[in-house]
Amino acid sequence: MTSDAPSENPSARQRILLVTGLSGAGKTTTLQVLEDLGWETIDNFPVRLLGGMVGGKAVQPAPLAIGFDSRTRGFVPDEIITLCSQLAAQSDVELETLFLDCASGEIERRYNETRRPHPMARERPVLEGIKAERELLDPLRSWADNVIDSSDFASNQLQQVVREQFADTAAREMTVTVSSFGFSRGMPPLADLLFDMRFLDNPHWIAELREQTGLDDAVGAHIRRDPAFAPSFDRIADLIRTLIPHYAAQGRSYLNIAFGCTGGRHRSVYSAERAAQVLREAGFSPTVIHRNLGTRPADPLERR
Incomplete structure:
Protein backbone atom coordinates (compact mmCIF):
# COMPACT_ATOMS: atom_id res chain seq x y z
CA MET A 1 0.00 0.00 0.00
CA ARG A 172 30.05 24.97 -9.14
CA GLU A 173 33.74 25.69 -9.24
CA MET A 174 34.96 29.12 -8.29
CA THR A 175 34.47 31.67 -11.05
CA VAL A 176 37.59 33.76 -11.66
CA THR A 177 37.52 37.16 -13.36
CA VAL A 178 40.67 38.94 -14.48
CA SER A 179 40.29 42.62 -15.31
CA SER A 180 42.36 45.62 -16.32
CA PHE A 181 41.63 49.23 -15.41
CA GLY A 182 43.12 52.71 -15.29
CA PHE A 183 43.77 54.34 -11.91
CA SER A 184 43.13 57.74 -13.49
CA ARG A 185 39.57 56.61 -14.25
CA GLY A 186 38.75 55.21 -10.81
CA MET A 187 39.46 52.13 -8.74
CA PRO A 188 37.47 48.92 -9.33
CA PRO A 189 35.08 48.36 -6.40
CA LEU A 190 35.20 44.56 -6.19
CA ALA A 191 38.82 43.49 -6.66
CA ASP A 192 39.96 40.73 -4.31
CA LEU A 193 43.54 40.90 -5.58
CA LEU A 194 44.82 44.12 -7.12
CA PHE A 195 48.20 44.62 -8.78
CA ASP A 196 49.57 48.06 -9.64
CA MET A 197 51.63 47.85 -12.85
CA ARG A 198 52.58 51.54 -12.99
CA PHE A 199 56.19 50.67 -12.10
CA LEU A 200 56.67 49.50 -15.71
CA ASP A 201 57.74 51.79 -18.54
CA ASN A 202 54.63 53.44 -20.00
CA PRO A 203 54.05 52.69 -23.72
CA HIS A 204 51.80 55.75 -23.94
CA TRP A 205 54.88 57.94 -24.29
CA ILE A 206 56.09 55.98 -27.32
CA ALA A 207 54.48 57.69 -30.30
CA GLU A 208 54.02 54.56 -32.41
CA LEU A 209 52.51 52.66 -29.46
CA ARG A 210 50.16 55.32 -28.12
CA GLU A 211 47.15 54.37 -30.22
CA GLN A 212 47.78 50.66 -29.72
CA THR A 213 46.84 48.64 -26.62
CA GLY A 214 48.14 45.80 -24.52
CA LEU A 215 46.45 43.41 -26.96
CA ASP A 216 48.89 44.42 -29.70
CA ASP A 217 52.17 42.53 -30.17
CA ALA A 218 54.29 45.67 -30.32
CA VAL A 219 53.01 46.88 -26.95
CA GLY A 220 53.54 43.46 -25.40
CA ALA A 221 57.10 43.33 -26.71
CA HIS A 222 57.82 46.78 -25.27
CA ILE A 223 56.51 45.74 -21.84
CA ARG A 224 58.48 42.49 -21.87
CA ARG A 225 61.69 44.41 -22.60
CA ASP A 226 61.31 46.28 -19.31
CA PRO A 227 63.78 44.54 -16.95
CA ALA A 228 61.27 44.82 -14.11
CA PHE A 229 58.50 42.94 -15.88
CA ALA A 230 59.61 39.28 -15.92
CA PRO A 231 60.73 38.88 -12.29
CA SER A 232 57.75 40.87 -10.99
CA PHE A 233 55.14 39.09 -13.08
CA ASP A 234 56.58 35.69 -12.19
CA ARG A 235 56.09 36.51 -8.51
CA ILE A 236 52.55 37.74 -9.18
CA ALA A 237 51.73 34.52 -11.05
CA ASP A 238 53.14 32.40 -8.22
CA LEU A 239 51.08 34.36 -5.70
CA ILE A 240 47.87 33.89 -7.70
CA ARG A 241 48.48 30.15 -8.08
CA THR A 242 49.16 29.91 -4.34
CA LEU A 243 46.14 31.89 -3.18
CA ILE A 244 43.40 30.50 -5.42
CA PRO A 245 43.12 27.12 -3.64
CA HIS A 246 42.85 28.93 -0.31
CA TYR A 247 40.03 31.15 -1.59
CA ALA A 248 38.26 28.06 -2.94
CA ALA A 249 38.68 26.26 0.39
CA GLN A 250 36.82 29.11 2.07
CA GLY A 251 33.79 28.43 -0.13
CA ARG A 252 34.22 31.45 -2.37
CA SER A 253 32.15 31.35 -5.55
CA TYR A 254 33.80 34.35 -7.21
CA LEU A 255 37.32 35.75 -7.28
CA ASN A 256 38.18 39.04 -8.95
CA ILE A 257 41.80 39.76 -9.90
CA ALA A 258 42.54 43.27 -11.20
CA PHE A 259 45.58 44.80 -12.87
CA GLY A 260 45.87 48.58 -12.97
CA CYS A 261 48.01 51.10 -14.81
CA THR A 262 47.46 54.81 -15.33
CA GLY A 263 45.11 54.86 -18.31
CA GLY A 264 44.06 51.22 -18.41
CA ARG A 265 45.05 50.62 -22.03
CA HIS A 266 48.60 49.22 -22.13
CA ARG A 267 50.42 47.74 -19.12
CA SER A 268 47.36 46.56 -17.22
CA VAL A 269 45.77 45.03 -20.33
CA TYR A 270 48.89 43.06 -21.22
CA SER A 271 49.38 41.91 -17.63
CA ALA A 272 45.75 40.81 -17.32
CA GLU A 273 46.01 38.79 -20.53
CA ARG A 274 49.19 37.10 -19.29
CA ALA A 275 47.55 36.33 -15.92
CA ALA A 276 44.52 34.83 -17.69
CA GLN A 277 46.86 32.56 -19.63
CA VAL A 278 48.51 31.46 -16.37
CA LEU A 279 45.07 30.58 -14.99
CA ARG A 280 44.10 28.62 -18.11
CA GLU A 281 47.28 26.60 -17.78
CA ALA A 282 46.25 25.90 -14.16
CA GLY A 283 42.90 24.50 -15.29
CA PHE A 284 40.63 27.53 -14.83
CA SER A 285 38.48 29.31 -17.42
CA PRO A 286 38.78 32.95 -16.41
CA THR A 287 36.57 35.74 -17.67
CA VAL A 288 38.67 38.65 -18.93
CA ILE A 289 37.36 42.23 -18.76
CA HIS A 290 39.26 45.29 -19.98
CA ARG A 291 37.34 48.17 -18.41
CA ASN A 292 39.07 51.11 -20.09
CA LEU A 293 40.30 49.54 -23.30
CA GLY A 294 37.89 51.57 -25.41
CA THR A 295 38.85 54.96 -23.98
CA ARG A 296 41.00 57.31 -26.03
CA PRO A 297 44.59 58.01 -24.92
CA ALA A 298 44.91 61.34 -23.11
CA ASP A 299 48.21 62.93 -22.05
CA PRO A 300 46.82 64.69 -18.93
CA LEU A 301 45.73 61.31 -17.53
CA GLU A 302 49.05 59.59 -18.23
CA ARG A 303 51.13 61.21 -15.51
CA ARG A 304 53.15 58.04 -14.87
Missing part, protein backbone atom coordinates in the same frame (compact mmCIF):
# COMPACT_ATOMS: atom_id res chain seq x y z
CA THR A 2 1.40 3.36 -1.03
CA SER A 3 1.10 6.55 0.93
CA ASP A 4 -0.01 9.91 -0.45
CA ALA A 5 1.94 11.79 2.22
CA PRO A 6 4.58 14.21 0.96
CA SER A 7 8.09 12.81 0.87
CA GLU A 8 10.34 13.61 3.79
CA ASN A 9 13.37 13.54 1.47
CA PRO A 10 14.87 17.07 1.70
CA SER A 11 15.81 16.90 -1.99
CA ALA A 12 12.10 16.62 -2.86
CA ARG A 13 11.18 19.83 -1.05
CA GLN A 14 10.20 22.84 -3.11
CA ARG A 15 12.62 25.70 -2.45
CA ILE A 16 11.01 29.14 -2.35
CA LEU A 17 12.67 32.47 -1.70
CA LEU A 18 10.44 35.46 -0.94
CA VAL A 19 12.20 38.67 -1.98
CA THR A 20 10.93 41.94 -0.55
CA GLY A 21 12.21 45.20 0.84
CA LEU A 22 12.22 48.94 0.39
CA SER A 23 11.42 50.36 -3.03
CA GLY A 24 14.70 51.27 -4.70
CA ALA A 25 16.79 48.90 -2.57
CA GLY A 26 17.45 46.45 -5.43
CA LYS A 27 14.63 43.91 -5.67
CA THR A 28 14.53 43.94 -9.47
CA THR A 29 18.30 43.50 -9.71
CA THR A 30 18.18 40.66 -7.20
CA LEU A 31 15.48 38.79 -9.12
CA GLN A 32 17.44 39.19 -12.36
CA VAL A 33 20.54 37.66 -10.77
CA LEU A 34 18.49 34.78 -9.33
CA GLU A 35 17.05 34.13 -12.76
CA ASP A 36 20.59 34.00 -14.18
CA LEU A 37 21.44 31.45 -11.48
CA GLY A 38 18.66 29.15 -12.67
CA TRP A 39 15.80 30.20 -10.38
CA GLU A 40 12.26 30.61 -11.63
CA THR A 41 11.28 34.19 -10.77
CA ILE A 42 7.97 36.02 -10.40
CA ASP A 43 7.70 39.69 -9.48
CA ASN A 44 4.78 41.55 -7.85
CA PHE A 45 2.95 38.30 -7.17
CA PRO A 46 -0.15 38.59 -4.94
CA VAL A 47 1.18 36.78 -1.88
CA ARG A 48 -2.28 35.72 -0.72
CA LEU A 49 -2.33 33.34 -3.72
CA LEU A 50 0.94 31.70 -2.74
CA GLY A 51 -0.67 28.77 -0.94
CA GLY A 52 -2.34 27.62 -4.15
CA MET A 53 0.86 27.30 -6.17
CA VAL A 54 3.34 25.66 -3.77
CA GLY A 55 3.61 22.34 -2.05
CA GLY A 56 1.79 19.17 -3.01
CA LYS A 57 3.13 16.27 -5.03
CA ALA A 58 4.44 18.25 -8.03
CA VAL A 59 7.69 19.75 -6.80
CA GLN A 60 9.11 22.49 -9.03
CA PRO A 61 12.32 21.35 -10.78
CA ALA A 62 13.96 24.72 -10.13
CA PRO A 63 13.93 26.88 -7.00
CA LEU A 64 11.34 29.64 -7.07
CA ALA A 65 11.94 33.31 -6.18
CA ILE A 66 8.89 35.52 -5.66
CA GLY A 67 9.22 39.29 -5.43
CA PHE A 68 6.71 41.52 -3.70
CA ASP A 69 6.69 44.90 -1.99
CA SER A 70 4.37 47.70 -0.90
CA ARG A 71 3.07 48.06 -4.48
CA THR A 72 1.84 44.44 -4.60
CA ARG A 73 -1.92 44.01 -4.45
CA GLY A 74 -3.16 42.91 -1.05
CA PHE A 75 0.08 43.82 0.70
CA VAL A 76 -0.50 43.43 4.45
CA PRO A 77 2.75 42.47 6.24
CA ASP A 78 1.18 40.72 9.24
CA GLU A 79 -1.06 38.61 7.02
CA ILE A 80 1.90 37.74 4.78
CA ILE A 81 3.95 36.60 7.77
CA THR A 82 1.11 34.41 9.03
CA LEU A 83 0.54 32.79 5.63
CA CYS A 84 4.23 32.20 4.96
CA SER A 85 4.81 30.77 8.43
CA GLN A 86 2.09 28.23 7.72
CA LEU A 87 3.66 27.34 4.37
CA ALA A 88 7.12 27.04 5.93
CA ALA A 89 5.77 24.42 8.33
CA GLN A 90 4.88 22.11 5.43
CA SER A 91 7.25 19.16 5.03
CA ASP A 92 7.42 19.58 1.25
CA VAL A 93 8.35 23.29 1.27
CA GLU A 94 11.66 24.96 2.05
CA LEU A 95 10.82 28.63 2.40
CA GLU A 96 13.24 31.52 3.00
CA THR A 97 12.83 35.27 3.00
CA LEU A 98 15.21 37.96 1.78
CA PHE A 99 14.72 41.58 2.78
CA LEU A 100 16.54 44.31 0.83
CA ASP A 101 17.25 47.33 2.99
CA CYS A 102 18.91 50.63 2.16
CA ALA A 103 19.61 53.95 3.87
CA SER A 104 16.86 56.51 3.32
CA GLY A 105 19.26 59.12 1.95
CA GLU A 106 20.62 56.68 -0.63
CA ILE A 107 17.11 55.69 -1.75
CA GLU A 108 16.24 59.37 -2.09
CA ARG A 109 19.34 59.89 -4.25
CA ARG A 110 18.41 56.96 -6.49
CA TYR A 111 14.87 58.22 -7.00
CA ASN A 112 16.12 61.73 -7.73
CA GLU A 113 18.54 60.34 -10.32
CA THR A 114 15.89 58.24 -12.08
CA ARG A 115 13.18 60.93 -11.62
CA ARG A 116 10.66 58.21 -10.87
CA PRO A 117 8.00 58.82 -8.21
CA HIS A 118 8.28 56.87 -4.98
CA PRO A 119 5.20 54.61 -4.66
CA MET A 120 4.29 55.92 -1.20
CA ALA A 121 5.27 59.57 -1.65
CA ARG A 122 2.43 60.62 -3.94
CA GLU A 123 2.27 64.38 -3.48
CA ARG A 124 4.71 64.33 -0.56
CA PRO A 125 8.51 64.64 -0.55
CA VAL A 126 10.37 61.42 -1.37
CA LEU A 127 11.79 61.11 2.15
CA GLU A 128 8.30 61.09 3.66
CA GLY A 129 7.29 58.26 1.35
CA ILE A 130 10.44 56.32 2.27
CA LYS A 131 9.72 56.81 5.97
CA ALA A 132 6.12 55.60 5.58
CA GLU A 133 7.23 52.52 3.63
CA ARG A 134 9.96 51.71 6.15
CA GLU A 135 7.40 51.74 8.98
CA LEU A 136 5.03 49.54 6.94
CA LEU A 137 7.75 46.99 6.14
CA ASP A 138 9.37 46.88 9.57
CA PRO A 139 7.61 43.62 10.59
CA LEU A 140 8.88 41.94 7.42
CA ARG A 141 12.44 43.10 8.03
CA SER A 142 12.37 41.73 11.56
CA TRP A 143 10.93 38.42 10.35
CA ALA A 144 13.20 37.90 7.32
CA ASP A 145 15.78 35.10 7.32
CA ASN A 146 18.26 37.16 5.27
CA VAL A 147 18.82 40.92 5.11
CA ILE A 148 21.03 42.63 2.52
CA ASP A 149 21.74 46.33 3.00
CA SER A 150 22.47 47.81 -0.44
CA SER A 151 23.25 51.33 0.82
CA ASP A 152 26.91 51.19 -0.24
CA PHE A 153 26.47 48.93 -3.28
CA ALA A 154 26.52 49.83 -6.93
CA SER A 155 24.33 47.53 -9.02
CA ASN A 156 27.18 45.18 -9.94
CA GLN A 157 28.22 44.91 -6.29
CA LEU A 158 24.70 43.91 -5.24
CA GLN A 159 24.68 41.35 -8.05
CA GLN A 160 27.86 39.77 -6.73
CA VAL A 161 26.53 39.61 -3.16
CA VAL A 162 23.36 37.86 -4.35
CA ARG A 163 25.39 35.41 -6.44
CA GLU A 164 27.64 34.55 -3.54
CA GLN A 165 24.70 34.02 -1.19
CA PHE A 166 22.29 32.10 -3.41
CA ALA A 167 24.33 30.28 -6.06
CA ASP A 168 24.40 26.51 -5.75
CA THR A 169 28.06 26.27 -4.81
CA ALA A 170 28.04 22.50 -4.32
CA ALA A 171 28.15 21.85 -8.05
Whole structure:
Protein backbone atom coordinates (compact mmCIF):
# COMPACT_ATOMS: atom_id res chain seq x y z
CA MET A 1 0.00 0.00 0.00
CA THR A 2 1.40 3.36 -1.03
CA SER A 3 1.10 6.55 0.93
CA ASP A 4 -0.01 9.91 -0.45
CA ALA A 5 1.94 11.79 2.22
CA PRO A 6 4.58 14.21 0.96
CA SER A 7 8.09 12.81 0.87
CA GLU A 8 10.34 13.61 3.79
CA ASN A 9 13.37 13.54 1.47
CA PRO A 10 14.87 17.07 1.70
CA SER A 11 15.81 16.90 -1.99
CA ALA A 12 12.10 16.62 -2.86
CA ARG A 13 11.18 19.83 -1.05
CA GLN A 14 10.20 22.84 -3.11
CA ARG A 15 12.62 25.70 -2.45
CA ILE A 16 11.01 29.14 -2.35
CA LEU A 17 12.67 32.47 -1.70
CA LEU A 18 10.44 35.46 -0.94
CA VAL A 19 12.20 38.67 -1.98
CA THR A 20 10.93 41.94 -0.55
CA GLY A 21 12.21 45.20 0.84
CA LEU A 22 12.22 48.94 0.39
CA SER A 23 11.42 50.36 -3.03
CA GLY A 24 14.70 51.27 -4.70
CA ALA A 25 16.79 48.90 -2.57
CA GLY A 26 17.45 46.45 -5.43
CA LYS A 27 14.63 43.91 -5.67
CA THR A 28 14.53 43.94 -9.47
CA THR A 29 18.30 43.50 -9.71
CA THR A 30 18.18 40.66 -7.20
CA LEU A 31 15.48 38.79 -9.12
CA GLN A 32 17.44 39.19 -12.36
CA VAL A 33 20.54 37.66 -10.77
CA LEU A 34 18.49 34.78 -9.33
CA GLU A 35 17.05 34.13 -12.76
CA ASP A 36 20.59 34.00 -14.18
CA LEU A 37 21.44 31.45 -11.48
CA GLY A 38 18.66 29.15 -12.67
CA TRP A 39 15.80 30.20 -10.38
CA GLU A 40 12.26 30.61 -11.63
CA THR A 41 11.28 34.19 -10.77
CA ILE A 42 7.97 36.02 -10.40
CA ASP A 43 7.70 39.69 -9.48
CA ASN A 44 4.78 41.55 -7.85
CA PHE A 45 2.95 38.30 -7.17
CA PRO A 46 -0.15 38.59 -4.94
CA VAL A 47 1.18 36.78 -1.88
CA ARG A 48 -2.28 35.72 -0.72
CA LEU A 49 -2.33 33.34 -3.72
CA LEU A 50 0.94 31.70 -2.74
CA GLY A 51 -0.67 28.77 -0.94
CA GLY A 52 -2.34 27.62 -4.15
CA MET A 53 0.86 27.30 -6.17
CA VAL A 54 3.34 25.66 -3.77
CA GLY A 55 3.61 22.34 -2.05
CA GLY A 56 1.79 19.17 -3.01
CA LYS A 57 3.13 16.27 -5.03
CA ALA A 58 4.44 18.25 -8.03
CA VAL A 59 7.69 19.75 -6.80
CA GLN A 60 9.11 22.49 -9.03
CA PRO A 61 12.32 21.35 -10.78
CA ALA A 62 13.96 24.72 -10.13
CA PRO A 63 13.93 26.88 -7.00
CA LEU A 64 11.34 29.64 -7.07
CA ALA A 65 11.94 33.31 -6.18
CA ILE A 66 8.89 35.52 -5.66
CA GLY A 67 9.22 39.29 -5.43
CA PHE A 68 6.71 41.52 -3.70
CA ASP A 69 6.69 44.90 -1.99
CA SER A 70 4.37 47.70 -0.90
CA ARG A 71 3.07 48.06 -4.48
CA THR A 72 1.84 44.44 -4.60
CA ARG A 73 -1.92 44.01 -4.45
CA GLY A 74 -3.16 42.91 -1.05
CA PHE A 75 0.08 43.82 0.70
CA VAL A 76 -0.50 43.43 4.45
CA PRO A 77 2.75 42.47 6.24
CA ASP A 78 1.18 40.72 9.24
CA GLU A 79 -1.06 38.61 7.02
CA ILE A 80 1.90 37.74 4.78
CA ILE A 81 3.95 36.60 7.77
CA THR A 82 1.11 34.41 9.03
CA LEU A 83 0.54 32.79 5.63
CA CYS A 84 4.23 32.20 4.96
CA SER A 85 4.81 30.77 8.43
CA GLN A 86 2.09 28.23 7.72
CA LEU A 87 3.66 27.34 4.37
CA ALA A 88 7.12 27.04 5.93
CA ALA A 89 5.77 24.42 8.33
CA GLN A 90 4.88 22.11 5.43
CA SER A 91 7.25 19.16 5.03
CA ASP A 92 7.42 19.58 1.25
CA VAL A 93 8.35 23.29 1.27
CA GLU A 94 11.66 24.96 2.05
CA LEU A 95 10.82 28.63 2.40
CA GLU A 96 13.24 31.52 3.00
CA THR A 97 12.83 35.27 3.00
CA LEU A 98 15.21 37.96 1.78
CA PHE A 99 14.72 41.58 2.78
CA LEU A 100 16.54 44.31 0.83
CA ASP A 101 17.25 47.33 2.99
CA CYS A 102 18.91 50.63 2.16
CA ALA A 103 19.61 53.95 3.87
CA SER A 104 16.86 56.51 3.32
CA GLY A 105 19.26 59.12 1.95
CA GLU A 106 20.62 56.68 -0.63
CA ILE A 107 17.11 55.69 -1.75
CA GLU A 108 16.24 59.37 -2.09
CA ARG A 109 19.34 59.89 -4.25
CA ARG A 110 18.41 56.96 -6.49
CA TYR A 111 14.87 58.22 -7.00
CA ASN A 112 16.12 61.73 -7.73
CA GLU A 113 18.54 60.34 -10.32
CA THR A 114 15.89 58.24 -12.08
CA ARG A 115 13.18 60.93 -11.62
CA ARG A 116 10.66 58.21 -10.87
CA PRO A 117 8.00 58.82 -8.21
CA HIS A 118 8.28 56.87 -4.98
CA PRO A 119 5.20 54.61 -4.66
CA MET A 120 4.29 55.92 -1.20
CA ALA A 121 5.27 59.57 -1.65
CA ARG A 122 2.43 60.62 -3.94
CA GLU A 123 2.27 64.38 -3.48
CA ARG A 124 4.71 64.33 -0.56
CA PRO A 125 8.51 64.64 -0.55
CA VAL A 126 10.37 61.42 -1.37
CA LEU A 127 11.79 61.11 2.15
CA GLU A 128 8.30 61.09 3.66
CA GLY A 129 7.29 58.26 1.35
CA ILE A 130 10.44 56.32 2.27
CA LYS A 131 9.72 56.81 5.97
CA ALA A 132 6.12 55.60 5.58
CA GLU A 133 7.23 52.52 3.63
CA ARG A 134 9.96 51.71 6.15
CA GLU A 135 7.40 51.74 8.98
CA LEU A 136 5.03 49.54 6.94
CA LEU A 137 7.75 46.99 6.14
CA ASP A 138 9.37 46.88 9.57
CA PRO A 139 7.61 43.62 10.59
CA LEU A 140 8.88 41.94 7.42
CA ARG A 141 12.44 43.10 8.03
CA SER A 142 12.37 41.73 11.56
CA TRP A 143 10.93 38.42 10.35
CA ALA A 144 13.20 37.90 7.32
CA ASP A 145 15.78 35.10 7.32
CA ASN A 146 18.26 37.16 5.27
CA VAL A 147 18.82 40.92 5.11
CA ILE A 148 21.03 42.63 2.52
CA ASP A 149 21.74 46.33 3.00
CA SER A 150 22.47 47.81 -0.44
CA SER A 151 23.25 51.33 0.82
CA ASP A 152 26.91 51.19 -0.24
CA PHE A 153 26.47 48.93 -3.28
CA ALA A 154 26.52 49.83 -6.93
CA SER A 155 24.33 47.53 -9.02
CA ASN A 156 27.18 45.18 -9.94
CA GLN A 157 28.22 44.91 -6.29
CA LEU A 158 24.70 43.91 -5.24
CA GLN A 159 24.68 41.35 -8.05
CA GLN A 160 27.86 39.77 -6.73
CA VAL A 161 26.53 39.61 -3.16
CA VAL A 162 23.36 37.86 -4.35
CA ARG A 163 25.39 35.41 -6.44
CA GLU A 164 27.64 34.55 -3.54
CA GLN A 165 24.70 34.02 -1.19
CA PHE A 166 22.29 32.10 -3.41
CA ALA A 167 24.33 30.28 -6.06
CA ASP A 168 24.40 26.51 -5.75
CA THR A 169 28.06 26.27 -4.81
CA ALA A 170 28.04 22.50 -4.32
CA ALA A 171 28.15 21.85 -8.05
CA ARG A 172 30.05 24.97 -9.14
CA GLU A 173 33.74 25.69 -9.24
CA MET A 174 34.96 29.12 -8.29
CA THR A 175 34.47 31.67 -11.05
CA VAL A 176 37.59 33.76 -11.66
CA THR A 177 37.52 37.16 -13.36
CA VAL A 178 40.67 38.94 -14.48
CA SER A 179 40.29 42.62 -15.31
CA SER A 180 42.36 45.62 -16.32
CA PHE A 181 41.63 49.23 -15.41
CA GLY A 182 43.12 52.71 -15.29
CA PHE A 183 43.77 54.34 -11.91
CA SER A 184 43.13 57.74 -13.49
CA ARG A 185 39.57 56.61 -14.25
CA GLY A 186 38.75 55.21 -10.81
CA MET A 187 39.46 52.13 -8.74
CA PRO A 188 37.47 48.92 -9.33
CA PRO A 189 35.08 48.36 -6.40
CA LEU A 190 35.20 44.56 -6.19
CA ALA A 191 38.82 43.49 -6.66
CA ASP A 192 39.96 40.73 -4.31
CA LEU A 193 43.54 40.90 -5.58
CA LEU A 194 44.82 44.12 -7.12
CA PHE A 195 48.20 44.62 -8.78
CA ASP A 196 49.57 48.06 -9.64
CA MET A 197 51.63 47.85 -12.85
CA ARG A 198 52.58 51.54 -12.99
CA PHE A 199 56.19 50.67 -12.10
CA LEU A 200 56.67 49.50 -15.71
CA ASP A 201 57.74 51.79 -18.54
CA ASN A 202 54.63 53.44 -20.00
CA PRO A 203 54.05 52.69 -23.72
CA HIS A 204 51.80 55.75 -23.94
CA TRP A 205 54.88 57.94 -24.29
CA ILE A 206 56.09 55.98 -27.32
CA ALA A 207 54.48 57.69 -30.30
CA GLU A 208 54.02 54.56 -32.41
CA LEU A 209 52.51 52.66 -29.46
CA ARG A 210 50.16 55.32 -28.12
CA GLU A 211 47.15 54.37 -30.22
CA GLN A 212 47.78 50.66 -29.72
CA THR A 213 46.84 48.64 -26.62
CA GLY A 214 48.14 45.80 -24.52
CA LEU A 215 46.45 43.41 -26.96
CA ASP A 216 48.89 44.42 -29.70
CA ASP A 217 52.17 42.53 -30.17
CA ALA A 218 54.29 45.67 -30.32
CA VAL A 219 53.01 46.88 -26.95
CA GLY A 220 53.54 43.46 -25.40
CA ALA A 221 57.10 43.33 -26.71
CA HIS A 222 57.82 46.78 -25.27
CA ILE A 223 56.51 45.74 -21.84
CA ARG A 224 58.48 42.49 -21.87
CA ARG A 225 61.69 44.41 -22.60
CA ASP A 226 61.31 46.28 -19.31
CA PRO A 227 63.78 44.54 -16.95
CA ALA A 228 61.27 44.82 -14.11
CA PHE A 229 58.50 42.94 -15.88
CA ALA A 230 59.61 39.28 -15.92
CA PRO A 231 60.73 38.88 -12.29
CA SER A 232 57.75 40.87 -10.99
CA PHE A 233 55.14 39.09 -13.08
CA ASP A 234 56.58 35.69 -12.19
CA ARG A 235 56.09 36.51 -8.51
CA ILE A 236 52.55 37.74 -9.18
CA ALA A 237 51.73 34.52 -11.05
CA ASP A 238 53.14 32.40 -8.22
CA LEU A 239 51.08 34.36 -5.70
CA ILE A 240 47.87 33.89 -7.70
CA ARG A 241 48.48 30.15 -8.08
CA THR A 242 49.16 29.91 -4.34
CA LEU A 243 46.14 31.89 -3.18
CA ILE A 244 43.40 30.50 -5.42
CA PRO A 245 43.12 27.12 -3.64
CA HIS A 246 42.85 28.93 -0.31
CA TYR A 247 40.03 31.15 -1.59
CA ALA A 248 38.26 28.06 -2.94
CA ALA A 249 38.68 26.26 0.39
CA GLN A 250 36.82 29.11 2.07
CA GLY A 251 33.79 28.43 -0.13
CA ARG A 252 34.22 31.45 -2.37
CA SER A 253 32.15 31.35 -5.55
CA TYR A 254 33.80 34.35 -7.21
CA LEU A 255 37.32 35.75 -7.28
CA ASN A 256 38.18 39.04 -8.95
CA ILE A 257 41.80 39.76 -9.90
CA ALA A 258 42.54 43.27 -11.20
CA PHE A 259 45.58 44.80 -12.87
CA GLY A 260 45.87 48.58 -12.97
CA CYS A 261 48.01 51.10 -14.81
CA THR A 262 47.46 54.81 -15.33
CA GLY A 263 45.11 54.86 -18.31
CA GLY A 264 44.06 51.22 -18.41
CA ARG A 265 45.05 50.62 -22.03
CA HIS A 266 48.60 49.22 -22.13
CA ARG A 267 50.42 47.74 -19.12
CA SER A 268 47.36 46.56 -17.22
CA VAL A 269 45.77 45.03 -20.33
CA TYR A 270 48.89 43.06 -21.22
CA SER A 271 49.38 41.91 -17.63
CA ALA A 272 45.75 40.81 -17.32
CA GLU A 273 46.01 38.79 -20.53
CA ARG A 274 49.19 37.10 -19.29
CA ALA A 275 47.55 36.33 -15.92
CA ALA A 276 44.52 34.83 -17.69
CA GLN A 277 46.86 32.56 -19.63
CA VAL A 278 48.51 31.46 -16.37
CA LEU A 279 45.07 30.58 -14.99
CA ARG A 280 44.10 28.62 -18.11
CA GLU A 281 47.28 26.60 -17.78
CA ALA A 282 46.25 25.90 -14.16
CA GLY A 283 42.90 24.50 -15.29
CA PHE A 284 40.63 27.53 -14.83
CA SER A 285 38.48 29.31 -17.42
CA PRO A 286 38.78 32.95 -16.41
CA THR A 287 36.57 35.74 -17.67
CA VAL A 288 38.67 38.65 -18.93
CA ILE A 289 37.36 42.23 -18.76
CA HIS A 290 39.26 45.29 -19.98
CA ARG A 291 37.34 48.17 -18.41
CA ASN A 292 39.07 51.11 -20.09
CA LEU A 293 40.30 49.54 -23.30
CA GLY A 294 37.89 51.57 -25.41
CA THR A 295 38.85 54.96 -23.98
CA ARG A 296 41.00 57.31 -26.03
CA PRO A 297 44.59 58.01 -24.92
CA ALA A 298 44.91 61.34 -23.11
CA ASP A 299 48.21 62.93 -22.05
CA PRO A 300 46.82 64.69 -18.93
CA LEU A 301 45.73 61.31 -17.53
CA GLU A 302 49.05 59.59 -18.23
CA ARG A 303 51.13 61.21 -15.51
CA ARG A 304 53.15 58.04 -14.87
